[in-house]
Structure formats: structure tokens, C-alpha cells
Amino acid sequence: MSTQSKPSAEQMAYHGGEMEQDSPLDTMRHSAAHIMAAAVLEMFPDARFAIGPAIENGYYYDFELPRSLTPDDFPEIEERMARLRKADNPFERAELSRSEALEAFGDQPYKVEIINDLPEDATISVYKQAHFTDLCRGPHVPSAGQVGPFKLLSVAAAYWRGDEKRPQLQRLYGTAWATQQELDDYLWRLEEAKKRDHRRIGKDLDLFMVSEQIGGGLVTWLPKGATIRRELENFIIKAEERGGYKHLYSPHIAKIELYMTSGHWQHYRDSMYSPIKVEEEQYILRPMNCPHHIMAYKNSLHSYRELPLRLAELGTVYRYEKSGELTGMSRVRGFTINDAHIFCRPDQLREEFVRVVELIQELYQAVGFRDYVYRVSLRDPADTEKYVGGDEMWQLAENAIREALDSIGAEYVEAVGEAAFYGPKLDIMVRDVLGREFAASTNQVDLYLPERFELEYVDADGSRQRPAMIHRAPIGSLERFFAFLTEQHAGAFPVWLSPVQAVVIPIADRHAGYAEEVATRLREADVRVEVDARSERMNSKIRDAQMQKVPYMLVVGDREAEAGAASVRLRSGEDLKAQPMDEVIRMVTEDIREHR
RNA sequence: GCCGACGUAGCUCAGCGGCAGAGCAACUGUUUCGUAAACAGUAGGUCCCCGGUUCAAAUCCGGGCGUCGGCUCCA
Known part of the structure; x- marks a missing residue:
């Protein structure tokens, strides 16, 4: 059996x-x-x-x-x-x-x-x-x-x-x-x-740490990891602004009543931390951003002309995870979601969902993220306890996701029972180096929270109508995404993401002055560059730069100083020989600009 | 949270009842070198924590904490 x-x-x-x-x-x-x-x-x-x-x-x-x-x-x-x-x-x-x-x-x-x-x-x-x-x-x-x-x-x-x-x-x-x-x-x-393993590489390359004194599952991004994160964030925000999203900031805690209205307190409590008492009021660390964005929506009256309204935030949330299930950066207790909530008319759902999937594809392409599977996570009709809302609502939401994927010819698998309590999801599943599967992204159609919060917009005929919502997080949490990105590249991040994009390696101490000149020119071109001025042999400096996966190694000695050049070695081991500084700068900045 | 394994220097690890160790990293000095590790020296420890056994515990026993692999759950 x-x-x-x-x-x-x-x-x-x-x-x-x-x-x-x-x-x-x-x-x-x-x-x-x-x-x-x-x-x-x-x-x-x-x-x-x-x-x-x-x-x-x-x-x-x-x-x-x-x-x-x-x-x-x-x-x-x-x-x-x-x-x-x-x-x-x-x-x-x-x-x-x-x-x-x-x-x-x-x-x-x-x-x-x-x-x-x-x-x-x-x-x-x-x-x-x-x-x-x-x-x-x-x-x-x-x-x-x-x-x-x-x-x-x-x-x-x-x-x-x-x-x-x-x-x-x-x-x-x-x-x-x-x-x-x-x-x-x-x-x-x-x-x-x-x-x-991203934990191994994170240590070797000084990307992040988890300290026992700070607490399990609470990640500190060290400067090099933080540089990668900041590049990712800037890139995401720009792409989203092009896609019509408006970014906002909201607080990490809120009154508990907000999460009672949303239903999280009733349905998601196992993942939430205990309330914090503040002057006779109960506050909680937020496990999700949606109620905050919903409040932002409710801050003013909206016309049908404004929809879809796409409110985005790199929103930090805190979820209780049992101690035994924490791992490095891929399973943590505090993390930042590349989050947004799209408020639209129900008839705009399908098209908006298509745009979400297209944005995901654009972002993944840019960071060189390839191995993933689309999974449509559906409600288990047999387990009504676990979900809210009626059959009709679920059917509408599930169909919107399927139709969106079908319309762009995306292949997906369906998973019954994996939906969120308030709606079906499109999850993007990836595997870590050990073959374990995680959701890298989840995107949901939600007709329930607009109801709970009595959201409205004013339609063309002046009537009040209820909008639909899409929750979407193309790269899920920055922490988990970073873990997979690290593993996919084995620490050799694309040039535009590399914390150190070039190391200048003077052959002997007398070349240190010229090495600084080279570095200054690159810095002026917004390249993250360091000079390895230690009194070590060139071979040793090259080895260290290789181990740190630095994409460009620029060796400078008498010949280069004489010619106003640098000898370019790539981390692949390829030796491009001496190149004029203008050419070096062109190569590096082009890689950065083209997201290579 | 549950089951199991593991916690020794910044990192990787050896030692497994009798003086706390190695390599790399760090620091000092010498070397000034042409595409993956120069040489020498110095310093560095609550052997995870608490308790027990013993003449003696990093080592054996008990409890706790943490990490790792699973399970459950999940971005």
C-alpha cells in the first residue's frame, strides 16, 4: 500500500x-x-x-x-x-x-x-x-x-x-x-x-548574519548583502512605477481591531505574535500589509476613473514560525515583502492579473532567475472551516487567475487546498540547493477583504460599487528571494548586483598611486570599486578576489601605469589583457546598465 | 513545537577522562612580485550554558539554549 x-x-x-x-x-x-x-x-x-x-x-x-x-x-x-x-x-x-x-x-x-x-x-x-x-x-x-x-x-x-x-x-x-x-x-x-547553500555563501561573502543574541529568524543584512538588497529594491520600485504602481510607507504595528476587521486575528492567529499593550490599547506586529494598504485606499473617496489603483510597499512583516522551522534567510520571523494591493473593478481583474504575471517575468529575467514553476493554489471545497466567503466568490476569483495564465500561455499546476483563507493564489515555486520547495512569490485575487472593509468606488452613474483586490508579491520576501538568488548564482551575482564590482590590484606597492587613480575614475562612473593595496603578491590578491566572486579584477603595474590602462581579468578566469581606461569603464558600466 | 545529530579560536575542523590543538583569517616584520595561496614571527579560548559523577571533565551523566536534517506549517 x-x-x-x-x-x-x-x-x-x-x-x-x-x-x-x-x-x-x-x-x-x-x-x-x-x-x-x-x-x-x-x-x-x-x-x-x-x-x-x-x-x-x-x-x-x-x-x-x-x-x-x-x-x-x-x-x-x-x-x-x-x-x-x-x-x-x-x-x-x-x-x-x-x-x-x-x-x-x-x-x-x-x-x-x-x-x-x-x-x-x-x-x-x-x-x-x-x-x-x-x-x-x-x-x-x-x-x-x-x-x-x-x-x-x-x-x-x-x-x-x-x-x-x-x-x-x-x-x-x-x-x-x-x-x-x-x-x-x-x-x-x-x-x-x-x-x-546561501547560508554557507552568506558567511563566506559577509552578506548577512543571524545572531543568537538578537534572536533566531531575525536577519541582519551586512553591508555587502545590504548593497545587493538596495539595488534590488531600487530596481523593483522603478519597474513598479513604470507599471503604474504608487509606493507608500506604513507602520509595522497596528491596533488589533484592524486585524479583527480583516479576519487575520480569527484565521491567521497561529502565525501572529502576542499583542503589545500600549496605554490600554492592544497593538500587534503586523503579519501582513493588506489592512494597511486598505486603510490607505479608504483615506479618500475613489472614482472608477482612478481604478486600477495600485498601492505598493516594501512592507516589513513579522510572523511567528516554530523554532524548528527557521532556516537562514529562506524561513525567518521578520521579513520584507515586495508587496502591493491592486484595487480594481471586477471586470479588470483578469487584465490586471496578466500584468502581474508579466511583471514577475520581467523581474525574474533581470536577475537571472530561471528555475521556477507556476502553481495555482485553490480552495479545498471539502474543508469549509478553513476558508471564508461563498462558492460564487471563489469561483470568480479562481477563474480570473486561470484565465489570466491561459491568455498568456503560461503553464501551471493546480494545488487543491493551498489557497489563502480569503482567496486563491498564484504561487511561484522554486527549489533550494537541497531540492526543498518554497513559494518565492504569491499573488492572490481577493473579493473578501473589500467586503469586510466595505470598500467602495463611485461608478460612472454615480452609484457606489465594491472594488475587487489583487494581493501580489512578485519576488515574495526579499529575504527568501535573496536566498534563492544567492544559490542560483552560487554567490557570483550579476555585475549590477555585485557588492564589489571591481577590485584594482596593484602589482607592487609603487603602483598604489596609479591604482587609486583607476579606482577614482571608476567611482566617478558609479562603479563599486575597491583597491587591494596590501603588500601581498598579485597572485594572492587575485585568489582572494576570485573567492569573493568579484566580477572584474583590474591588474595594474608599470605597463598599465605607462599606458593609462588596466589589465582586465574576469572571474571566469578569462584574461582580456591590457585595456585603455575608457574601454574598461565602458565595459563595466555597460554590464551594470544592461543588468548583466 | 516534535524526532535525531551536532555546538572547541573570526572561519573550517582535530582532540573524546590527565598541560587546549592545526590550517586559514587577524596582527608584526621581511619580500615588491605579471593573472587562483611568498616567508618568518606574534596574538587569539567561559571547549554553548547550568548542574552532577570523579583525585581529575572539552571528554562521562542530567537539564537548558542554539544550529543542522526531517515532520507539521509557510513568503
Whole structure:
């Protein structure tokens, strides 16, 4: 039964929105999971078994065991698995009636639960591998010997059926491949990925820090990271101003009543911090910007002629995240959203949403951000508790998003149950170096908050009408976006974003004066440039600049000083030889201007 | 928050009951060099915190805090 678990939205996104047939590799990995379970059964005869599917790059199996497994147990489990593989027993399939199955798995409560959840007409099959018989849909490889090279990777806790109120099981992760070479390659890729981890690079390049004294999940952008952020912010604001957005600033805290009106206090409280008492009034750190922008909208009466009104802010919000889920810059407790709220007539929704998607594409293009997937996050019609508003409202909002994407031919996957409590979303999903999936951007159609706040505009006939709203955040939070940007570029940011765009490297101390002249000329052209005037060898300075991923290294010695030139080395290692200073300045400033 | 692993110099890590260590970085001196690491020296520690065991604890035990990997949740 192990493969019959419902695919998560993440898995669906990875498979491009369709459940694929089990590939031969998936089948083999799923068989590896059975062999691992058989090995665990040898060690723990009382083990209870949950599920053990193939996943991207490997497999896992969830167990309930009398004691916790640790990595020290891996060698023994792997040895037992190797023996089972060598014994090469067949995977034998049998079909059981419901009562036979319940009888056979009487001492396996998780299997019993799965059987009871199966539809009436389901075929119930089991697979026997050596001494281990498992409830399973299959398919499997013919015999244990067909399982490829494998390795156990980690052990972690996982709640039964993903529910934190239910028992916690031990999940053993493994990987398996068709050949030893592929296994080695995969393990090597894992190591390489760690080198691109934004936390590693953030430390190496002095981009940001998280201090225990300040608090977990509270990020300090160090000067170099702050430079990148400021460039991004300026770029975003300019693009948005071109797109008709008006930027504003609003405070980070507000009276609690504001968030009661919006419904956040009722529906989003788990993510909000406790109120702060100020002179008999309760204030809270805002978890979202929308109520503030709505108040800005309500500050004056609006004509239909003004719509769409697009109010934007790089708005800082604070959300409570459990300590165990904080990570570097990608999961934090205080962050700044590239936020905006578009107030428009309902008939303008589709076109406005198209413009939102186009803006996203423009921004991503400019920063060299490529690997992402559109996900339309829909309401789960079965779970009405979680959402507000009626069917009609949801349908209108969901259709606006789908139609917008269809009209520009964008491909997307749909994820039921991932909507916000007040509306469906277009999420843009990206993966970090370790393959974990995050939303980089969320964009929502909202017909609910205008209702809650009784928003109005004056229509052509003088009547009062209710506007629709779009919440949009093309790059989501600056923190998370920065994390992915860092990983995608492995710290070698495009020139226009690089904190240090050029380093001037004098060959000997006597060239320091000329190096300063070179730097001054670049500074006058608004290039971020530093002079490495240490009494080090040129080779050493080049190495340091390379490690800092500085895009331009400008070596100057006697020849360059004589000619009014600089020798240009790029971080790719390419040596462009001596270039006149005018040419050097032209190259660098062109890269910056063209966002290269 | 839950399960597991890990917390030693600014960074990366060794040491695992008996004097606190290495490389890199920093600092000082020598070297003035042509495209990825010159040489020598100096300094740097609450071994995460609190408690316990022991003649003796970085090391063993208990509790706490933090980080990391998962789970749940999410920008």
C-alpha cells in the first residue's frame, strides 16, 4: 500500500502536474524500501510499518520502533539489506479479500487503517519479500537482486499521515540508483549543492548574519548583502512605477481591531505574535500589509476613473514560525515583502492579473532567475472551516487567475487546498540547493477583504460599487528571494548586483598611486570599486578576489601605469589583457546598465 | 513545537577522562612580485550554558539554549 499515498502538491509540481506512471527507477526504489523494511524487521521483530514510497532521488519507509534509530544503525541495516539483495528472493504478489487482509495485518494498526480507508471495490494486494510481507499496490522488481546500489541517508521523525496530533514515526531515508556510478554522482551532487547553500555563501561573502543574541529568524543584512538588497529594491520600485504602481510607507504595528476587521486575528492567529499593550490599547506586529494598504485606499473617496489603483510597499512583516522551522534567510520571523494591493473593478481583474504575471517575468529575467514553476493554489471545497466567503466568490476569483495564465500561455499546476483563507493564489515555486520547495512569490485575487472593509468606488452613474483586490508579491520576501538568488548564482551575482564590482590590484606597492587613480575614475562612473593595496603578491590578491566572486579584477603595474590602462581579468578566469581606461569603464558600466 | 545529530579560536575542523590543538583569517616584520595561496614571527579560548559523577571533565551523566536534517506549517 506504500505507493498509494496521495501525492503532495510538491510532488505534483515536480512531475509537471500529472501523476506519472511509476518509472522503472521508481519501482526499483520502492522495492529498495521494502528490502529496507525487511532488514528493519529482522532487527526489530515488533516493528510496526506505515508507508514506504519512492520519492525523488530515493525512497523512505516510516516505522514505529521500540527505540530511536541513529545513523550508527545504518551500517547494520545496510549490511542486512545487502544480504537480502544477494539472497535474491522474488517479490511475490498475492491478492487478498478485505477480511483476509484485515486478518493478516491484525497486529499492524497503520496497515489496518489503510485497508479500512480503501474504496469498497479496491483490489487489495500484498507483496512478499523473503520473510517480509507488506500491504502494497506494487509494482516491484521481480526479485531482490534487481535492486540497484543503495545508501541510507538520514533518519527523521514524521507524523503518521502528516498530522501532528497523531503518533510520531521514524522515517528512514535512502537513495538507490541503477548503477554505482549514478549513486556516486548523486552523492557528489549533494556535496556540491552544500557549497552553494546561501547560508554557507552568506558567511563566506559577509552578506548577512543571524545572531543568537538578537534572536533566531531575525536577519541582519551586512553591508555587502545590504548593497545587493538596495539595488534590488531600487530596481523593483522603478519597474513598479513604470507599471503604474504608487509606493507608500506604513507602520509595522497596528491596533488589533484592524486585524479583527480583516479576519487575520480569527484565521491567521497561529502565525501572529502576542499583542503589545500600549496605554490600554492592544497593538500587534503586523503579519501582513493588506489592512494597511486598505486603510490607505479608504483615506479618500475613489472614482472608477482612478481604478486600477495600485498601492505598493516594501512592507516589513513579522510572523511567528516554530523554532524548528527557521532556516537562514529562506524561513525567518521578520521579513520584507515586495508587496502591493491592486484595487480594481471586477471586470479588470483578469487584465490586471496578466500584468502581474508579466511583471514577475520581467523581474525574474533581470536577475537571472530561471528555475521556477507556476502553481495555482485553490480552495479545498471539502474543508469549509478553513476558508471564508461563498462558492460564487471563489469561483470568480479562481477563474480570473486561470484565465489570466491561459491568455498568456503560461503553464501551471493546480494545488487543491493551498489557497489563502480569503482567496486563491498564484504561487511561484522554486527549489533550494537541497531540492526543498518554497513559494518565492504569491499573488492572490481577493473579493473578501473589500467586503469586510466595505470598500467602495463611485461608478460612472454615480452609484457606489465594491472594488475587487489583487494581493501580489512578485519576488515574495526579499529575504527568501535573496536566498534563492544567492544559490542560483552560487554567490557570483550579476555585475549590477555585485557588492564589489571591481577590485584594482596593484602589482607592487609603487603602483598604489596609479591604482587609486583607476579606482577614482571608476567611482566617478558609479562603479563599486575597491583597491587591494596590501603588500601581498598579485597572485594572492587575485585568489582572494576570485573567492569573493568579484566580477572584474583590474591588474595594474608599470605597463598599465605607462599606458593609462588596466589589465582586465574576469572571474571566469578569462584574461582580456591590457585595456585603455575608457574601454574598461565602458565595459563595466555597460554590464551594470544592461543588468548583466 | 516534535524526532535525531551536532555546538572547541573570526572561519573550517582535530582532540573524546590527565598541560587546549592545526590550517586559514587577524596582527608584526621581511619580500615588491605579471593573472587562483611568498616567508618568518606574534596574538587569539567561559571547549554553548547550568548542574552532577570523579583525585581529575572539552571528554562521562542530567537539564537548558542554539544550529543542522526531517515532520507539521509557510513568503
